[in-house]
Amino acid sequence: TVYQQLSDLSEKKFDFVIVGGGTAGAVLANRLSEVKKFQVLVIEAGPSDEGVLDSQVPLFALNLQNSPYDWNFTTTPQKFANGRRVPYARGHILGGSSSINLMVYARGTVDDYDRWARVTGDPGWSWDEMFPYLIKVERFVPPTDGRNITGEFNPVIHGYDGMTRISLPNRLELPFDTNVRAAADELGGNFEYKLDLNGGNPLGTTWSQATIGGGQRSSAATSYLTREVLERRNLHVLLNTRTTRVQRSSNFRSDGPEFDYVEVFGNGNKSRIFQATKEVILSAGSIGSPHILFHSGFGDAKELQSVGINPLVNLPSLGKNLTDHPSFQVDFAANTTELNVLANSTLLAEALEQWNNSRTGPLSNIANNNLIWGRLPTNSSFDDPSAGASSPHWEFIPVLNLRPIPDPHVVAIVSIVSPASRGTLTINSSDPFDSPIIDPAFFTAPADVAAARDAIRNIRKFFAAKTWEGYIISEAVASAHAESDDELDTFISGNFATTWHPVSTAMMSPKGADYGVVDPDLKVKGIRGLRIVDASVMPFITAGNTQAAVYAIAERAADFIKHDWACRKC
Numbered sequence: 001t002v003y004q005q006l007s008d009l010s011e012k013k014f015d016f017v018i019v020g021g022g023t024a025g026a027v028l029a030n031r032l033s034e035v036k037k038f039q040v041l042v043i044e045a046g047p048s049d050e051g052v053l054d055s056q057v058p059l060f061a062l063n064l065q066n067s068p069y070d071w072n073f074t075t076t077p078q079k080f081a082n083g084r085r086v087p088y089a090r091g092h093i094l095g096g097s098s099s100i101n102l103m104v105y106a107r108g109t110v111d112d113y114d115r116w117a118r119v120t121g122d123p124g125w126s127w128d129e130m131f132p133y134l135i136k137v138e139r140f141v142p143p144t145d146g147r148n149i150t151g152e153f154n155p156v157i158h159g160y161d162g163m164t165r166i167s168l169p170n171r172l173e174l175p176f177d178t179n180v181r182a183a184a185d186e187l188g189g190n191f192e193y194k195l196d197l198n199g200g201n202p203l204g205t206t207w208s209q210a211t212i213g214g215g216q217r218s219s220a221a222t223s224y225l226t227r228e229v230l231e232r233r234n235l236h237v238l239l240n241t242r243t244t245r246v247q248r249s250s251n252f253r254s255d256g257p258e259f260d261y262v263e264v265f266g267n268g269n270k271s272r273i274f275q276a277t278k279e280v281i282l283s284a285g286s287i288g289s290p291h292i293l294f295h296s297g298f299g300d301a302k303e304l305q306s307v308g309i310n311p312l313v314n315l316p317s318l319g320k321n322l323t324d325h326p327s328f329q330v331d332f333a334a335n336t337t338e339l340n341v342l343a344n345s346t347l348l349a350e351a352l353e354q355w356n357n358s359r360t361g362p363l364s365n366i367a368n369n370n371l372i373w374g375r376l377p378t379n380s381s382f383d384d385p386s387a388g389a390s391s392p393h394w395e396f397i398p399v400l401n402l403r404p405i406p407d408p409h410v411v412a413i414v415s416i417v418s419p420a421s422r423g424t425l426t427i428n429s430s431d432p433f434d435s436p437i438i439d440p441a442f443f444t445a446p447a448d449v450a451a452a453r454d455a456i457r458n459i460r461k462f463f464a465a466k467t468w469e470g471y472i473i474s475e476a477v478a479s480a481h482a483e484s485d486d487e488l489d490t491f492i493s494g495n496f497a498t499t500w501h502p503v504s505t506a507m508m509s510p511k512g513a514d515y516g517v518v519d520p521d522l523k524v525k526g527i528r529g530l531r532i533v534d535a536s537v538m539p540f541i542t543a544g545n546t547q548a549a550v551y552a553i554a555e556r557a558a559d560f561i562k563h564d565w566a567c568r569k570c
């Protein structure tokens with residue numbers, strides 16, 4: 001059942017209360033409510049995703065930022081950007097960030113997951129053990145243009161009867177895509193063609209895969225919270241309701257207090273307390289989950305006292321280790337007749353009609369059909385921040401006609417995907433409605449700046465391939481004259497933003513460790529009744545776009561929870 005507002009729901013007690021109906025929250029809502037005897041409540045601050053066209057049409061995804069479906073956060077002034085602040089979107093809608101993201105589907109690498117297993121002491125987080133969960137998430141479907149996709153992906157490493165629809169590009173951009181392939185063949189090395197980015201070692205030039213099925217976005221809401229699932233009598237999804245705190249009951253035992261109450265505010269500022277008789281699960285994301293915990297008295301005791309919050313659970317790691325992939329773009333003028341629907345309202349109207357009729361055409365795709373993944377040379381003078389040899393340092397996304405301008409152009413989007421910089425999430429007030437202070441500390445580690453320079457030099461090498469003669473005309477002035485390290489740094493500093501991949505603000509650590517926020521079973525350390533299941537628990541960021549890993553974490557967490565509550569057959 002879906003409740004549009006707090007006053008529509010009269011029950012107060014549930015077995016499980018899940019805070020956040022986002023990517024991880026939707027997975028848990030589905031999996032836990034498979035058990036008929038579990039009464040499950042999901043509390044989501046945002047509205048329903050139903051009928052939100054920008055969330056359905058893949059190419060309209062960018063319209064969702066700075067909209068009512070975005071929390072519209074902003075970072076602190078970033079040091080490497082001379083004090084510039086960076087807009088920091090998070091999904092504020094059922095499905096969370098999976099309903100507003102750019103849909104790239106990249107699982108990360110063998111080394112990423114094996115590092116998780118090593119640093120948490122739980123082999124269950126390794127690539128091999130997580131692989132079945134990655135498969136369980138995925139329903140690989142053919143693109144809507146009907147082309148033969150043999151040779152564009154590796155069929156044996158995909159799932160075909162999972163939940164979230166994943167597909168290759170629905171439409172090729174020709175000759176742009178042919179040129180990308182030809183340049184990869186011509187240059188080899190870093191750029192060599194790789195059959196599939198999702199096999200655990202993406203290095204090279206790969207076709208994009210995206211959370212799109214049948215030409216439209218497949219989000220955690222559309223895949224895990226289908227109409228059928230929402231009709232389950234034991235699943236209650238409460239929208240437009242904000243959780244402010246978790247609270248402890250009087251249930252004290254030697255193994256710690258139990259946090260089983262959830263305080264919420266609905267429209268008109270009406271508040272209510274819900275109780276979980278089994279567990280409260282925080283799935284409010286890397287910003288939302290620690291934010292709620294700070295206001296509930298979790299975190300560094302001194303920092304909490306300094307803003308007038310009574311510390312209850314001393315967890316100094318909470319909000320620390322904020323890790324994200326910084327991103328910037330390098331533009332090139334192109335000589336091509338491929339059409340830019342974003343720059344022409346007649347073409348755009350035709351494209352929308354085509355999408356409405358058949359879910360095909362330019363709007364059925366994300367902006368990019370290719371991804372290129374590279375590593376710094378082995379003689380680099382920095383300690384390697386990556387998880388290992390299979391993990392790239394940078395991701396370079398070649399995009400044709402990204403901007404709504406008539407001049408044909410190519411944009412290289414760069415992300416630093418194995419960053420060494422670590423930021424913080426903190427608060428500066430005791431009012432849970434005030435935004436948290438987000439400081440990703442982008443590019444504060446020299447290794448990240450070195451990776452960014454290396455990416456730009458590789459991009460230039462890529463577009464200097466013979467294949468592009470007559471197609472790529474010149475690099476745009478903003479970066480064209482940046483040659484030395486200092487000049488490149490000035491360009492990067494003035495232009496970087498985020499890829500919106502914050503993780504690790506409530507990171508896992510081994511059971512018994514005196515750092516970290518959750519144990520490898522995702523239970524919050526030192527207390528009972530509370531788990532965190534979302535991107536915040538990753539001990540390190542994956543060297544790929546983060547949603548795939550979040551889906552898989554949530555699938556594994558659902559198994560932990562079912563197992564703990566003696567549900568071995570479900």
Ligand SMILES: Cc1cc2nc3c(=O)[nH]c(=O)nc-3n(C[C@H](O)[C@H](O)[C@H](O)COP(=O)(O)OP(=O)(O)OC[C@H]3O[C@@H](n4cnc5c(N)ncnc54)[C@H](O)[C@@H]3O)c2cc1C
Nearest residue numbers: 020022023024045096097101102103104243288535545547
């Ligand atoms: C603009 C954008 C583009 C991205 N592009 C990609 C991409 O192309 N590929 C990729 O792999 N990843 C991408 N990501 C990242 C990816 O979407 C996230 O890593 C992932 O979805 C995070 O899942 P989560 O469950 O941790 O959090 P979310 O999915 O963000 O879910 C958190 C939910 O909790 C709710 N919530 C928060 N606080 C409260 C509260 N106090 N009370 C009630 N509810 C609350 C939120 O409204 C939200 O619905 C992108 C993200 C963004 C924002």
